[in-house]
Amino acid sequence: xxxxxxxxxxxxxxxxxxxxxxxxxxxxxxxxxxxxxxxxxxxxxxxxxxxxxxxxxxxxxxxxxxxxxxxxxxxxxxxxxxxxxxxxxxxxxxxxxxxxxxxxxxxxxxxxxxxxxxxxxxxxxxxxxxxxxxxxxxxxxxxxxxxxxxxxxxxxxxxxxxxxxxxxxxxxxxxxxxxxxxxxxxxxxxxxxxxxxxxxxxxxxxxxxxxxxxxxxxxxxxxxxxxxxxxxxxxxxxxxxxxxxxxxxxxxxxxxxxxxxxxxxxxxxxxxxxxxxxxxxxxxxxxxxxxxxxxxxxxxxxxxxxx
Numbered sequence: 001x002x003x004x005x006x007x008x009x010x011x012x013x014x015x016x017x018x019x020x021x022x023x024x025x026x027x028x029x030x031x032x033x034x035x036x037x038x039x040x041x042x043x044x045x046x047x048x049x050x051x052x053x054x055x056x057x058x059x060x061x062x063x064x065x066x067x068x069x070x071x072x073x074x075x076x077x078x079x080x081x082x083x084x085x086x087x088x089x090x091x092x093x094x095x096x097x098x099x100x101x102x103x104x105x106x107x108x109x110x111x112x113x114x115x116x117x118x119x120x121x122x123x124x125x126x127x128x129x130x131x132x133x134x135x136x137x138x139x140x141x142x143x144x145x146x147x148x149x150x151x152x153x154x155x156x157x158x159x160x161x162x163x164x165x166x167x168x169x170x171x172x173x174x175x176x177x178x179x180x181x182x183x184x185x186x187x188x189x190x191x192x193x194x195x196x197x198x199x200x201x202x203x204x205x206x207x208x209x210x211x212x213x214x215x216x217x218x219x220x221x222x223x224x225x226x227x228x229x230x231x232x233x234x235x236x237x238x239x240x241x242x243x244x245x246x247x248x249x250x251x252x253x254x255x256x257x258x259x260x261x262x263x264x265x266x267x268x269x270x271x272x273x274x275x276x277x278x279x280x281x282x283x284x285x286x287x288x289x290x291x292x293x294x295x296x297x298x299x300x301x302x303x304x305x306x307x
Contacts, residue, residue: 006052006063010173013048016288016300017187017209017216019246020136021170022050023258024218025067030255031110032066034058039252048284053252060168067167071214072157075150079114084147086118086133093121093131113221117235122227134225135234135241135290138185138298145184149217152181152210163211170211179210185298186216188288222262238268241290244300247277248284274307282307 011025012018022040029038029052039053052063074080082096093115100112119131139145156163169176177189187208223235236244245267253261261282266272272285285307288300 004054004057006054006058006060007043008050008052008171009045010169010171010175011050011212013042013050013248013284014286014303014305015047015187016244016303017183017212019286020186020216020219021212022215022219023222023246023262024215024220025050025171026052026255026258027218027221028067028070028215029063032070034062034066037254039254040258041250041252042248043250048248051252060172063171064164064167067211068156068160068163071153071163072160074153074214075157078111079118080146080150080153082146084144085139086137086145087125087130088119090121090124090129090131093119097121110221113224116224117220117222119225120227120232123230123232132232134220134223134232135237135244136184136186136220136223138290138300140297143182143297148182148184149214152214155181156210156214166209166211170209170215175209175212177207177209179208180205181208181210181213182206183208183213184216186213186300188300188302222259235263236268237290238270243268243287244290245272245285245287245306247282248286249281250283251281272307277307 008022011022013022026038026040030036035054035056035058037055041051041053042048043051088096097112097115100115117134119133121131123132124130125132133145137145139148156166166179183206225232225234227233233239234241236246247261247264247267249261261280264277264280266276267285277285284305286303287306288303291299291301
């Protein structure tokens with residue numbers, strides 16, 4: 001039965017990947033052929049879960065099909081095909097970004113937004129003249145951030161029926177962790193503690209919830225980067241890039257308002273002011289520590305409530 005409000009019980013607001021996937025979902029649905037504007041709020045069950053509000057009723061299957069159509073088009077997007085990782089030579093990054101300017105259509109605007117989220121040519125790595133990537137890129141070693149996302153998207157686009165099942169699992173659960181894709185460090189439950197594993201690392205395969213990881217990637221433009229005092233600052237993180245914070249609210253908000261809410265400086269303060277945030281409609285704030293796994297890869301730890 002169609003309902004103007006859809007509660008997504010599979011996405012948990014206290015979970016880093018659940019929150020990222022929710023914010024990415026709002027971005028994707030805001031460009032879909034669905035009743036607009038779509039609004040996002042949170043409702044409390046066992047955990048905070050997202051609620052989507054539409055001007056007119058939208059059935060679950062209609063929502064799922066809209067997402068599958070969207071992912072089918074993403075594999076050829078310039079922000080995904082540009083290169084395999086985000087650590088680009090400074091001239092290459094600048095040239096690619098500048099190439100977006102002459103034809104700044106809504107589609108190109110999306111690519112520009114992703115580039116702003118990926119990093120900046122104004123801040124280089126310490127040891128080489130490459131862009132310093134967003135703090136949400138926690139890949140290392142042989143991993144390549146954009147290549148991993150591109151492979152995931154191509155796999156979903158190639159199997160629409162399986163993609164529908166994957167989207168339904170991500171949105172309404174339960175998360176079964178059957179998909180052979182990497183969570184990119186956004187899911188604390190997928191930390192591979194090799195010292196305690198029954199198998200050798202080479203024998204254990206990564207597993208995640210692929211539709212949630214894709215939607216998490218789609219959230220990146222809501223956490224843009226900027227050069228601040230010769231350092232790269234990523235939205236949602238404190239200055240040291242070791243804490244990632246996000247808010248919970250109960251009033252339905254459009255994408256534009258959510259973008260503003262996520263950029264509030266008070267969210268990343270060491271001790272956020274609960275009265276100040278509640279005056280703006282934010283009732284809780286969760287925070288996840290960004291650390292390294294025992295294999296040297298970046299990882300968001302289980303969150304704690306700070307407001």
